[in-house]
Amino acid sequence: MTQRTALVTGGTGGIGTAIVRYLARQGHRVATNYRDPARADAWRAAIAQEGIEVAMVQGDVSDPASCEAMVRELESKLGAVEILVNNAGITRDTTFHKMSYQQWTDVVNTNLNACFNVTRPVIDGMRGRKWGRIVQISSINGQKGQYGQANYAAAKAGMHGFTISLAQENAKFGITVNTVSPGYVATDMVMAVPEEVREKIVAQIPVGRLGKPEEIAHAVAFLTGEEAAWITGTNLAINGGHYMGW
Numbered sequence: 001m002t003q004r005t006a007l008v009t010g011g012t013g014g015i016g017t018a019i020v021r022y023l024a025r026q027g028h029r030v031a032t033n034y035r036d037p038a039r040a041d042a043w044r045a046a047i048a049q050e051g052i053e054v055a056m057v058q059g060d061v062s063d064p065a066s067c068e069a070m071v072r073e074l075e076s077k078l079g080a081v082e083i084l085v086n087n088a089g090i091t092r093d094t095t096f097h098k099m100s101y102q103q104w105t106d107v108v109n110t111n112l113n114a115c116f117n118v119t120r121p122v123i124d125g126m127r128g129r130k131w132g133r134i135v136q137i138s139s140i141n142g143q144k145g146q147y148g149q150a151n152y153a154a155a156k157a158g159m160h161g162f163t164i165s166l167a168q169e170n171a172k173f174g175i176t177v178n179t180v181s182p183g184y185v186a187t188d189m190v191m192a193v194p195e196e197v198r199e200k201i202v203a204q205i206p207v208g209r210l211g212k213p214e215e216i217a218h219a220v221a222f223l224t225g226e227e228a229a230w231i232t233g234t235n236l237a238i239n240g241g242h243y244m245g246w
């Protein structure tokens with residue numbers, strides 16, 4: 001199997017850690033960003049216990065200049081980015097009539113604008129080398145909307161438009177661009193939701209449980225593999241049957 005250099009943004013989070021593990025176990029050189037050096041050290045030490053070495057570069061995905069610097073530093077450490085997983089994300093939930101401009105822009109900047117910020121510094125290199133894999137981690141709520149998440153649903157839906165446009169522009173350069181849309185996965189982001197709300201969510205999932213981070217990581221590993229060369233501009237919904245539309 002060809003070993004590649006992979007950047008997983010938000011690799012220290014629940015789903016990100018699972019993606020990092022999967023890609024590292026496939027033999028790839030894996031990097032992620034961090035914001036807080038102390039938390040980064042603790043995370044790196046924990047994953048090193050599993051025998052996984054991860055390059056860590058400081059970077060805020062909501063800030064274009066920070067992302068440019070992050071990618072250049074990573075390239076000097078590991079080589080050019082060949083696999084990019086735009087995974088970092090946040091929620092700032094509230095109904096729209098109470099939503100502040102800050103709550104709106106924080107979510108759009110971290111989920112959607114981050115796709116520009118991180119992909120822009122890597123795309124020329126991928127085009128030049130005629131190989132690349134880009135995956136956006138969107139959300140079921142970008143497909144179906146969600147009460148209290150106008151900001152998040154708008155940002156996540158925007159990632160689909162980004163994916164299919166980028167897929168068209170770069171297909172002839174050997175670059176595939178896809179979106180993975182997880183349903184509710186048992187990570188800190190979802191465990192922060194009040195238990196009675198979570199129970200109602202689980203009741204709507206035909207498979208009858210929350211997803212596991214590994215179930216999302218498995219799909220990312222598949223889409224970033226050599227053999228997924230003919231899969232581009234698609235959205236892979238992984239949600240236990242919670243939403244069965246596109």
Ligand code: NDP
Binds near residue numbers: 059
């Ligand atoms: P977590 O909150 O566990 O992890 C989020 C990660 O993103 C952390 O590593 C965090 O780093 C990083 N991050 C957040 N903001 C920034 C920023 N401005 N710059 C750099 N890194 C940042 O989330 P999940 O693992 O649950 O979610 C991962 C992705 O999956 C997100 O895009 C989310 O929207 C999506 N998703 C999650 C679902 C779920 O059920 N959990 C369902 C559907 C989609 P730090 O430690 O510095 O905050």
